[in-house]
Amino acid sequence: MQARASSAGCEASRRVVITGLGAVTPLGIGVRALWEGLLAGRSGIRRITFFDTTGYTSRIGGEVPGFDYTRWVSKREANRMDRFALLAIAAAREALDDAGIRLRDRGGELEGHLVPDNIEPTRIGCFCGSGIGGLGEFEEQHTRLLQKGPSRVSAFTIPKLMANSASGELSILFGLGGPNESVVTACASASHSIGEALLAIRRGAADAMLAGGSEASVTPLGVAGFCALKALSTRNDEPERASRPFDRDRDGFVIAEGAGLVLLEELEHAKRRGARIYAELLGYGASADAYHITQPCPDADGAIRAMRAAMADARLRPEDIDYVNAHGTSTLYNDRVETLAIKKVLGEERAHRIAVNSTKSMIGHTLGASGGIALVATALSIYEGKLHPTINLETPDPECDLDYVPNVSREARVRAALINSLGFGGHNATLAVGEFRDGRI
Numbered sequence: 001m002q003a004r005a006s007s008a009g010c011e012a013s014r015r016v017v018i019t020g021l022g023a024v025t026p027l028g029i030g031v032r033a034l035w036e037g038l039l040a041g042r043s044g045i046r047r048i049t050f051f052d053t054t055g056y057t058s059r060i061g062g063e064v065p066g067f068d069y070t071r072w073v074s075k076r077e078a079n080r081m082d083r084f085a086l087l088a089i090a091a092a093r094e095a096l097d098d099a100g101i102r103l104r105d106r107g108g109e110l111e112g113h114l115v116p117d118n119i120e121p122t123r124i125g126c127f128c129g130s131g132i133g134g135l136g137e138f139e140e141q142h143t144r145l146l147q148k149g150p151s152r153v154s155a156f157t158i159p160k161l162m163a164n165s166a167s168g169e170l171s172i173l174f175g176l177g178g179p180n181e182s183v184v185t186a187c188a189s190a191s192h193s194i195g196e197a198l199l200a201i202r203r204g205a206a207d208a209m210l211a212g213g214s215e216a217s218v219t220p221l222g223v224a225g226f227c228a229l230k231a232l233s234t235r236n237d238e239p240e241r242a243s244r245p246f247d248r249d250r251d252g253f254v255i256a257e258g259a260g261l262v263l264l265e266e267l268e269h270a271k272r273r274g275a276r277i278y279a280e281l282l283g284y285g286a287s288a289d290a291y292h293i294t295q296p297c298p299d300a301d302g303a304i305r306a307m308r309a310a311m312a313d314a315r316l317r318p319e320d321i322d323y324v325n326a327h328g329t330s331t332l333y334n335d336r337v338e339t340l341a342i343k344k345v346l347g348e349e350r351a352h353r354i355a356v357n358s359t360k361s362m363i364g365h366t367l368g369a370s371g372g373i374a375l376v377a378t379a380l381s382i383y384e385g386k387l388h389p390t391i392n393l394e395t396p397d398p399e400c401d402l403d404y405v406p407n408v409s410r411e412a413r414v415r416a417a418l419i420n421s422l423g424f425g426g427h428n429a430t431l432a433v434g435e436f437r438d439g440r441i
Contacts, residue, residue, distance in 0.1 A: 014202045017436055019275040020099025020263030021376045022091035022212075025363045026062030026256050030094055034373070035380050037362065038388035039409045043240035044363050045254050051220050058232035060239040061218045062256025062364035073173070074112070080156045081169060082134030083257070088166040088214035089173060091259035091372075092128070095210060096174065099263040100275055106175060115175030118273065125178025125206045126170045127197045128261065129189030129213040131368030131423070133163030136219045166214050178206040184368070186423030187327070189213045190260060191371030191431055195284030197264050207269040212261030212372025226255055229294065231331065243365075244392035245328035245358035246335050246400040253329040256364030260372030262379065278379040282316065282416065282432040285309025289426030296333055296422060300341035306428035307345045307418060314432035316416055318346040321354060323387065323417040325378045326404075328358025329365055338420060339400045355412060357405040361391045371421040371429065378433050382414045 023030065026044030027037035037044065044062050053059035069078050069086040072093055078086060096103065096116075101124075103114040115121050137160040141153050159165055164182035171180045179200050183192040190213025197211035226232050233252040235242035243254040264281060287309065289302035296303070311317070326338055343351040359370075359377050366373060381387050386409060393406040416434040423429075 014204065015267040016198050016201050016264050016281045017267050017270050018262050018278045018281060018379050019265045019270050020095040020101070021278065021379060022093065022095030022098065022261045023259065023373055023376045024064055024067065024087050024090045025258040025366070025373060026064060027363055028065060029067065029090065031376060034376065038359065038377060039386060041389045041391045041407060041409065042362060043391060045239045045242055047239060048218060048223070050218055056223060057227045057234050058223060059236045060233065060242055060254055061223065062254060062258070062366070063218055064257055080159060082137045082160040082165065082216065084130055084134060084214045084216035085166040085169045087216055087257065087259040088128050088170060088261065091212065091214065091261045092170050092174065092210055095261045095263045100273065101263070103174060113173055113175065119208060121175050122177040123206055124176050124208040124210070125180055125200065126167050126176045126210040127181045127183065127193040128167040128170055129183040129185070129193035129368050130163045130166060130215055131184065131186045131189045132215065132217045132222065134161030134165065135217050135222050137161045139219055139221050170210060176210060178209070185427035186425050187365070187367050187370055188421040188423035188427040188429040189368035189371070191419065191421035191429035192286060192427070194262065194371065194375060194431060195286060195429055198281050198284050201264060201266050208263060208265040210261055211264055212259065212375070213369040214259035215367040215369040216257045217367060218255055218257050223255055233330065241392050243330045243361050245326070245330045245361050245390055246397055246404050247393050248395040248397045250330045250332065250335065253331055253360070254364035256366045258363065258366040258369050258373060260369050260376050262372065262375055277436045279382040279433050280436045282434045283310045283314025285313060285430045287428045289428065291426055294424050296337040298337065300337045300344060302426055302428045303338060303341035303420065303422055304344050306430040307341060307420065310418060310430035310432040316432055318350045320416045321346060321350070321418060322412070323354060323381065323414045324356045325374045325417060325419045326356050326358050327420045327422045328360055328390065330360065334422065335397065336399045338422065339402060342402065351402055354403065355387050355405050356402045357388060357390045359388070371419065374419050375431060375433065378417050378419055382417065382433065382435055385411055385413055387412050
C-alpha cells in the first residue's frame with residue numbers, strides 16, 4: 001500500500017509558495033509573539049482559568065492570553081461564532097495582511113464584510129481544519145437544553161458547533177470565493193488542510209489559498225475527555241515544565257487552544273504582486289495507520305509512508321532534509337514512534353545529523369490547529385535561519401536519541417524540512433517545505 005503523492009505533469013509545474021503567516025497561540029496574539037516566545041524558549045502553559053478544574057486529574061493548559069475578538073469582529077457577529085472560529089479569524093486576518101492582500105468593504109447588504117481588492121476573489125479560497133470544532137458551544141447549549149428545555153436552545157447552535165464553520169466564516173468575512181473546505185482529521189486537520197490547498201493550487205482551482213487550522217477545546221468536556229483517556233500530563237504544580245517531548249519523564253500532552261493559518265500562492269501570481277516569499281511548499285503526503293483509534297502503530301508504518309510520500313512529491317532525498325518539525329506531543333508512545341519513523345525514513349546516519357524539534361514543548365497541543373502553527377514556525381525557521389528549541393528536555397529517553405535542539409535556540413540554514421502531524425484515528429500528514437529558489441528544478 002502506498003501513501004498519496006501528487007503526480008508529475010501540469011500539477012507539478014504550478015509551484016506554490018508561502019506569502020503570509022498568521023497565528024494566535026498561548027504565547028500571545030500574532031506571529032511575532034509566537035516566534036519571539038519560541039526562540040526564547042518560553043512556555044505558554046499555565047493553570048487553566050476558563051473553568052473550575054476541581055476534580056480534574058489535569059488542571060493545566062495553553063490558553064490564548066488577552067484575546068479580544070472585537071479587534072476583528074463586532075459583538076453582534078461574534079454571537080454566531082464559537083471561539084475556535086474567532087481564533088481562526090484573528091490568525092487569518094494577520095496572514096492576509098502579512099501577504100499584502102488588500103481588503104475593502106463590500107458595502108450594501110454586506111457592509112462590514114470585506115473582499116480582496118488586489119486579487120480576484122473567486123481565485124482565492126480557504127481550507128481551515130479543526131479536530132473538534134465548536135465544543136464550547138456544544139457544552140453550553142446542552143446544559144441549556146437540560147436546564148431550560150428545548151425552546152431555550154440558541155438558533156445559532158448548529159452553525160456555531162459545525163467543524164466547518166470557521167472555514168465558512170472566513171470565506172464570508174473576507175470575501176474568499178474560491179474552494180472552501182474543512183478537513184477533520186483530529187491532530188492532523190491543519191496539515192491535511194494545507195496539503196489539500198497545495199493540490200488545489202497545483203491543479204488550477206485557485207491562485208491562492210488561506211490554509212491551516214483552529215481549535216478551542218480547553219473546555220470542561222474537552223479536558224475531562226482527554227483526562228479519561230489518560231492522555232494529559234498531570235504535572236499540575238509545574239505547568240511550564242509539563243510539556244516535555246522526548247524527555248524520559250514525560251507523562252502526557254498538555255491541551256491548548258490556538259489557530260495557525262498561512263497564505264499559499266502560485267509562484268507566478270505571487271511574483272506579479274511583488275509578494276514577499278517566506279518559503280516554498282514542496283510536497284504533501286498522507287496515510288493511515290489502519291491500526292488503532294488512539295494509539296500509533298508501534299512500527300511507525302503509517303508515519304513512515306506519509307513522510308516518504310511527501311518527500312517523493314517534493315522530489316527530495318534523505319540528504320536534502322535538514323530539519324523536522326516533529327509532531328512531538330510529549331506522550332510516551334508518540335515520541336518514540338515518531339523518532340523511529342524519522343530514522344527509518346532518513347536513515348540512521350542522516351537522522352542523527354539533522355535537527356528535530358517540537359513546537360508543542362512551549363505551546364502545548366493545539367490539536368487540529370497544530371499543523372498550521374508548525375508551518376508558521378517552520379517557514380520562519382527557513383526564512384530567518386533560526387531553529388527554536390525543544391524545552392524541558394532534561395533527561396532524554398534512551399529510545400529518543402536524535403538532536404531535538406534541547407532547551408536553547410540556534411542558528412541554522414534549513415534547505416528543506418518536514419512537518420509531521422499524526423492524529424487520533426491513525427491519520428498521518430507530512431508537509432515538505434523548502435527555501436525558495438527561483439531557479440528550482
